[in-house]
Amino acid sequence: MSRCLIIINPVSGGGAARRYALDLQWKLSTLFETIEVKFTRGEGDATRFAKNACERGFDAVFCMGGDGTVNETVNGIAQGGFSCTFGFIPVGTVNDMSRALGIHQNPTQAIRRIDINETRTIDIGRCNDRYFCNNIAAGVIPKVVDEVTPKEKSILGPLAYFLRAGQALFTTKDYTYRIKTENDDFICKSPLVLALLTNVVSSFERFMPEASVDDGYMRIIIFKEYFILDILSVLPLIISGAIYNSRYTTTLTVKKAHIELLSDVDDLSTNMDGDAGPDMPVDIEVLPRVLKVFAPAKHKKKKALNLPKLPHI
Ligand SMILES: Nc1ncnc2c1ncn2[C@@H]1O[C@H](COP(=O)(O)OP(=O)(O)OP(=O)(O)O)[C@@H](O)[C@H]1O
Numbered sequence: 353m354s355r356c357l358i359i360i361n362p363v364s365g366g367g368a369a370r371r372y373a374l375d376l377q378w379k380l381s382t383l384f385e386t387i388e389v390k391f392t393r394g395e396g397d398a399t400r401f402a403k404n405a406c407e408r409g410f411d412a413v414f415c416m417g418g419d420g421t422v423n424e425t426v427n428g429i430a431q432g433g434f435s436c437t438f439g440f441i442p443v444g445t446v447n448d449m450s451r452a453l454g455i456h457q458n459p460t461q462a463i464r465r466i467d468i469n470e471t472r473t474i475d476i477g478r479c480n481d482r483y484f485c486n487n488i489a490a491g492v493i494p495k496v497v498d499e500v501t502p503k504e505k506s507i508l509g510p511l512a513y514f515l516r517a518g519q520a521l522f523t524t525k526d527y528t529y530r531i532k533t534e535n536d537d538f539i540c541k542s543p544l545v546l547a548l549l550t551n552v553v554s555s556f557e558r559f560m561p562e563a564s565v566d567d568g569y570m571r572i573i574i575f576k577e578y579f580i581l582d583i584l585s586v587l588p589l590i591i592s593g594a595i596y597n598s599r600y601t602t603t604l605t606v607k608k609a610h611i612e613l614l615s616d617v618d619d620l621s622t623n624m625d626g627d628a629g630p631d632m633p634v635d636i637e638v639l640p641r642v643l644k645v646f647a648p649a650k651h652k653k654k655k656a657l658n659l660p661k662l663p664h665i
Pocket residue numbers: 361362363364365366392393394395396417418419420421422443444445446447505626627
């Protein structure tokens with residue numbers, strides 16, 4: 353008998369998840385013999401529900417929410433030994449994971465296109481005792497991103513994050529890190545360090561065009577101290593997919609990393625898949641192809657664009 357748990361975060365996307373809940377239940381009831389539905393009431397619920405479903409031998413866990421709900425659900429499936437196949441309907445503001453997997457951004461279309469015969473097995477990152485599917489960021493930008501209010505998100509969408517990040521640029525400072533990987537061990541100063549499993553960051557689908565969800569690697573992108581001064585040159589590079597090999601960043605392609613903060617500060621924030629992340633130091637490792645996901649088997653990632661070079665300002 354095939355069993356599926358549906359986890360719905362009723363506040364994701366300014367309450368959008370509630371509107372599509374019945375459609376999702378109806379669709380999945382045509383694909384699985386038994387479905388069970390649970391609504392989250394706060395932090396940790398999605399993780400508990402998903403872990404419990406794995407332990408009870410469910411075949412699949414679907415969630416409907418933003419990247420935070422996706423992350424919590426994946427954490428539960430990981431704690432349950434990755435025994436359930438994961439599916440999700442994006443209703444958040446940024447929805448990076450659905451962009452990386454080619455899941456439709458419109459919830460009605462995404463529900464309509466669920467096909468239980470189309471799955472991919474993707475990499476997951478482990479960071480200390482937690483798991484992530486897209487990225488971890490450390491620096492000043494993650495702090496202000498955490499402060500984006502639901503009202504700002506509902507009015508401005510992804511732009512809300514962008515504007516907040518813009519504010520951070522005027523207050524930002526460098527932190528000193530020691531970064532150890534399987535290949536390197538060095539000390540660097542940076543206002544923003546990203547560990548990235550996919551090609552997408554903050555809805556920019558060309559951020560890291562050469563990365564894919566199942567290549568067994570993460571990219572660590574260390575922004576140089578001066579990138580903020582040149583922000584008008586940096587933005588087109590981010591949009592066109594050329595930032596990672598530009599003079600504004602150092603990029604490492606690795607399977608493991610230990611990142612330690614050497615600056616004596618207590619205001620460093622990290623962000624994991626769009627929500628508050630772990631404290632430093634962090635041990636990060638790619639778990640290659642451990643999570644089976646309902647997603648289009650043939651998703652064409654966006655390629656880098658060849659934009660004309662802007663003069664330096
Ligand atoms: N019933 C609830 N009421 C309030 N908060 C909830 C509830 N259920 C879950 N949460 C919280 O919602 C957060 C996850 O929200 P999620 O990221 O999925 O949506 P979002 O914030 O609308 O999306 P985005 O991050 O893309 O803007 C988690 O921090 C979780 O603890």
